[in-house]
Amino acid sequence: MKMSDKENIKRLLKEAELYQGQGLLSEARSKYDEVSDLIRNNPKIKNKEKLLAGVAKKINLLEVDTQKVERGPSSPELSPKAQDLIQKLFSFSKEESEEEAALEGALALAKFGQFERALEEFNRLLSLEEHRVVAAKNILRCHIALNSEATAADRYEEWAKGDLFTEDQLETLRLFLEQVFENKGVDRKLTTVGGKAETEAVVESKPEKPEEEFIDISSIGIYLDSGPGKGKVVEFDVNFQSGNLLSLIISKKDGTMIEHLNVDNKLDDLQFYSPIAIFNGAGVVAAKSEIKSGPKQGDYCLDIKITST
């Protein structure tokens, strides 16, 4: 076994152990895998089995750590003191409106997964006319989050029988809850009271799918896997961007660099330079054309659609 291989294995093990100690578990795993590969593929190593068993033992221990993290509760129940602090710190409007602040505090509790406590707060907020519908919706949301669809439905029915809500408000709540049930595949019919749902609230009950945002990209690095520039990364400025579509103007003198790029070619190794960071991704050539007139005549226009980042 060459000394350099031995040193390499030692170095990789040291890195793996440090990453593991820092909680960088996937990074540690990939270093242990590199060690295993090095040992396995080196014909000169004599005690291969023993070494591989040693690494496997380390990987097993790492797996235990990984599972602990993965199986750990994502929102454990906090102490009342911690819940109080959350409520206090995230009541942003406390200077302007106590009621608004109380709602923000309750919403924060729910967001941090403290559903039982949030339920208490939302129930209190039902007494405030201004926030009643929002509080009611969040009560239903908390029950759903606690996997208690039946309680959510019972709660609605209780409201439907009482006089806390107007008919229109009840219709809003019914549509909201039915939508949630539909999404979760729960088959439960709710009593209709004949009101007309409040438009705004109904819209709110169907959360809009956020438009996928693309960061502004100022230039792009393309890895060329064929043609005269094979193996090189060429960087071009982005002249125009519309969402995930980037348009580049490539000077005719660089034309040979892109002559092997054609429409629908997949580009698996792209580097995007944005004003705030560089990141890797993949794309596809969406269009390629030669500019036939004007000051840029003879230059190329290349459109690249980003498919993943």
Added chain:
Amino acid sequence: MAIFNLKKREIECKIVYYGPGRGGKTTNLEYIFKTFRKQITGEMVSINTEGDRTLFFDFLPMGLGKIKGCEIKVQLYTVPGQVQYSSTRKLVLRGVDGIVFVADSLEVRREKNMLSLKDLQSNLKEYGLNIFKVPLVLQYNKRDLGEQGIPVMSIEQMDHDMNRQLKVPSFPGSALKGDGVGVALKECMKLTLKSLQKELKWAQ
């Protein structure tokens, strides 16, 4: 957004430590808590950590005393760095006045740094804030690991990756040893107060 209590002549502002998971945000706060005792006005609270992984946030209140006739209170927060805690991270960022972005110098965390910076930008955008305008400093943490033979990125590379266009103050650091912790916080506070002075016009 800072709270300016005109009656009490008191300003309360919020500085958030942001960055990839396991990058040293909590360690920064712990060092500040141990070292700047005079300015610390309460206990450091870690709202639930799983092992030593921040699930929710850490909180540390500080008082800077009177500046230009106003009592300045600063609340320091960390966000959970792990990708899956996106909604709590966003909530903690609400009302932020200044940010210390704690980047991990380990080569293997290069991509995570950039993704976290991208995440910061998009979360700020949702609150109507521009990453180019918000008071921001970068701390390149874990520099000490380079001395132990662990591959770390050069400062130049980190500047190129993350600060090429932002051009904000950046500091090498080792939160575990305390290097670069105070200086990054002080610079962030300076930028934050400057920006608040402009916004709230309290010192004019």
